[in-house]
Amino acid sequence: xLWTLGPMVWSLYLAFSRYSIIRSPIWVGLDNFERALQGGxxxxxxxxxxxxxxxxxxxxxxxxxxxxxxxxxxxxxxxxAILRTLFFIPSLTPAVALAVLWxxxxxxxxxxxxxxxxxxxxxxxxxxxxDARFAMPSLMVMTLWGAVGGGTMLIFLAGLQGIxxxxxxxxxxxxxxxxxxxxxVTLPLxxxxxxxxxxxxxxxxxxxxxxAFVATGGGPNYATWxxxxxxxxxxFQNFELGYASALAWIFFVIVVGxxxxxxxxxxxxxxxxxxxxx
Amino acid sequence: MTAIxxxxxxxxxxxxxxxxxxxxxxxxxxFLYAGSVLLAVMFxxxxxxxxxxxxxxxxxxxxxxxxxxxxxxxxxxxxxxxxLKGVPFAQFYWNSAFITFxxxxxxxxxxxxxxxxxxxxxxxxxxxxxxVLLSTLVLPEEVVLIPKFLMFNNVxxxxxxxxxxxxxxxxxxxxxxxGGAFNVxxxxxxxxxxxxxxxxxxxxxxxxxxxxxWMIMLPLSRPALATVAVFSFLGQWNDFIHPLIYxxxxxxxxxxxxxxxxxxxxxxxxxxxxxxxMAASLLMVAPAITVYLFAQxxxxxxxxxxxxxx
Numbered sequence: 001x002l003w004t005l006g007p008m009v010w011s012l013y014l015a016f017s018r019y020s021i022i023r024s025p026i027w028v029g030l031d032n033f034e035r036a037l038q039g040g041x042x043x044x045x046x047x048x049x050x051x052x053x054x055x056x057x058x059x060x061x062x063x064x065x066x067x068x069x070x071x072x073x074x075x076x077x078x079x080x081a082i083l084r085t086l087f088f089i090p091s092l093t094p095a096v097a098l099a100v101l102w103x104x105x106x107x108x109x110x111x112x113x114x115x116x117x118x119x120x121x122x123x124x125x126x127x128x129x130x131d132a133r134f135a136m137p138s139l140m141v142m143t144l145w146g147a148v149g150g151g152t153m154l155i156f157l158a159g160l161q162g163i164x165x166x167x168x169x170x171x172x173x174x175x176x177x178x179x180x181x182x183x184x185v186t187l188p189l190x191x192x193x194x195x196x197x198x199x200x201x202x203x204x205x206x207x208x209x210x211x212a213f214v215a216t217g218g219g220p221n222y223a224t225w226x227x228x229x230x231x232x233x234x235x236f237q238n239f240e241l242g243y244a245s246a247l248a249w250i251f252f253v254i255v256v257g258x259x260x261x262x263x264x265x266x267x268x269x270x271x272x273x274x275x276x277x278x
Numbered sequence: 279m280t281a282i283x284x285x286x287x288x289x290x291x292x293x294x295x296x297x298x299x300x301x302x303x304x305x306x307x308x309f310l311y312a313g314s315v316l317l318a319v320m321f322x323x324x325x326x327x328x329x330x331x332x333x334x335x336x337x338x339x340x341x342x343x344x345x346x347x348x349x350x351x352x353x354x355x356x357x358x359x360x361x362l363k364g365v366p367f368a369q370f371y372w373n374s375a376f377i378t379f380x381x382x383x384x385x386x387x388x389x390x391x392x393x394x395x396x397x398x399x400x401x402x403x404x405x406x407x408x409x410v411l412l413s414t415l416v417l418p419e420e421v422v423l424i425p426k427f428l429m430f431n432n433v434x435x436x437x438x439x440x441x442x443x444x445x446x447x448x449x450x451x452x453x454x455x456x457g458g459a460f461n462v463x464x465x466x467x468x469x470x471x472x473x474x475x476x477x478x479x480x481x482x483x484x485x486x487x488x489x490x491x492w493m494i495m496l497p498l499s500r501p502a503l504a505t506v507a508v509f510s511f512l513g514q515w516n517d518f519i520h521p522l523i524y525x526x527x528x529x530x531x532x533x534x535x536x537x538x539x540x541x542x543x544x545x546x547x548x549x550x551x552x553x554x555x556m557a558a559s560l561l562m563v564a565p566a567i568t569v570y571l572f573a574q575x576x577x578x579x580x581x582x583x584x585x586x587x588x
Contacts, residue, residue, distance in 0.1 A: 003412075007426050008421070008425070010428070050493075072314055084320055090324070094515065096518055096538055111344075118343065147503075206418070209518075213518075235423070241428070255416070
């Protein structure tokens with residue numbers, strides 16, 4: 001507990017200081033926040049924008065992908081256990097290894113992707129991670145590969161299997177087709193699970209760091225310069241620890257704000273059976 | 279892959295609740311199977327490609343147009359990874375194992391003790407403490423990165439005259455304090471489900487709190503402990519940002535940093551080494567997958583299989 005709260009207070013103090021480790025911190029009031037928000041740091045808003053774009057694309061896609069995969073695994077097909085393991089293994093891949101593997105797949109000349117595209121008749125396939133226009137989508141695809149079959153899918157699967165069969169049978173007696181059963185039984189009863197995965201997913205998306213850091217280093221031309229990359233660079237490469245603490249606190253406020261907003265909005269669409277919350 | 283075979287086969291969906299005609303049924307199942315095969319190919323092809331690359335010769339790696347499979351599998355590539363010039367891969371492997379196991383041990387020990395405290399003892403402020411603990415679950419670690427770095431730099435400098443940066447302490451020590459909010463939460467929930475009658479019977483037999491903890495709670499919580507162990511193993515094994523911040527000397531790098539170090543070594547165009555890079559990545563992935571496969575019968579069964587059976 002002290003492990004978290006003590007550092008938080010220290011960090012808050014530093015956020016209002018100028019500090020570069022060599023000399024002791026100097027109180028500068030709101031200077032750091034002004035610098036970030038009012039354009040004194042040319043990478044602040046771009047990195048924020050990229051991080052939000054990332055979250056806006058990745059959260060829906062990975063939730064939908066995980067849900068579809070879980071639905072597939074919930075059909076009682078033969079070999080489900082093997083499929084589930086097969087889908088899960090990418091999520092066990094350490095982010096660094098994942099980035100290294102995919103860099104090779106995306107390699108413009110010898111990589112598997114462009115080999116495939118050339119076989120399909122594409123004369124000059126793009127350079128993917130090395131091309132500012134394609135770097136972001138390429139990162140998205142490799143991250144989805146590692147995310148869709150992972151914990152999110154397992155949680156959906158558990159949620160799906162918590163839904164009582166009797167409800168389906170009752171719906172069927174009432175003449176509900178397959179789609180109507182999904183729309184009116186599965187989906188409402190799954191909303192608490194979707195909500196849980198949404199909260200976790202948003203936070204995870206905003207925290208994106210390792211894959212981008214290893215796969216592109218934030219480039220090319222800052223095309224994948226995410227917020228945490230900016231924070232890392234400011235703190236541990238430039239050693240502007242005061243300013244970086246301000247960046248960390250801005251990040252903290254955003255994460256808490258989004259989580260609270262999600263909680264508030266959830267009352268409109270999350271359905272709890274009985275009284276119990278998660 | 280032994281762990282998979284012992285899981286019960288999922289039963290076919292009951293025919294009773296299927297109203298559509300048998301032909302429709304068959305077409306639908308055909309689509310489902312086709313879909314799952316497609317998904318399986320999508321999920322596994324990157325691995326197939328990297329395994330194939332890791333077994334190629336230098337010439338095959340940069341052959342143009344590229345080939346899919348190596349003519350002869352070069353298994354010695356995997357041995358070559360451990361004798362690279364300038365990249366002490368065996369050392370990285372050992373470092374990772376050392377950091378992972380020492381902190382995994384710390385996590386299990388301290389998480390179990392604190393969870394026991396939250397589950398079985400009443401002390402002032404307990405519930406408030408538990409709420410604070412839960413709220414740290416959504417706290418992004420990046421926020422405390424800087425103060426924690428300073429804590430391991432400045433405090434030891436003041437006390438013992440040298441920094442703990444570029445040692446393993448900052449990576450291991452946090453696991454020995456609290457063991458992570460999620461783990462404490464998980465174990466506490468599990469401990470709460472163990473009937474108090476067991477404790478009371480043990481008290482009548484003269485058992486102390488520690489004996490109850492050691493001889494009743496822990497043995498009964500094996501699945502939860504296994505889950506904590508696996509999560510903590512994977513978390514430490516895959517951790518990148520903390521070693522990146524705390525370690526400077528390449529001989530001290532764990533695999534995550536070591537792999538990147540290897541990747542960033544200047545390449546000689548005449549001497550491609552992507553096959554070795556692939557082999558090295560797969561050598562890092564392998565323990566994570568192995569641990570998961572061994573442990574999944576404990577926790578996946580708990581989370582998922584209970585539903586399939588019912």
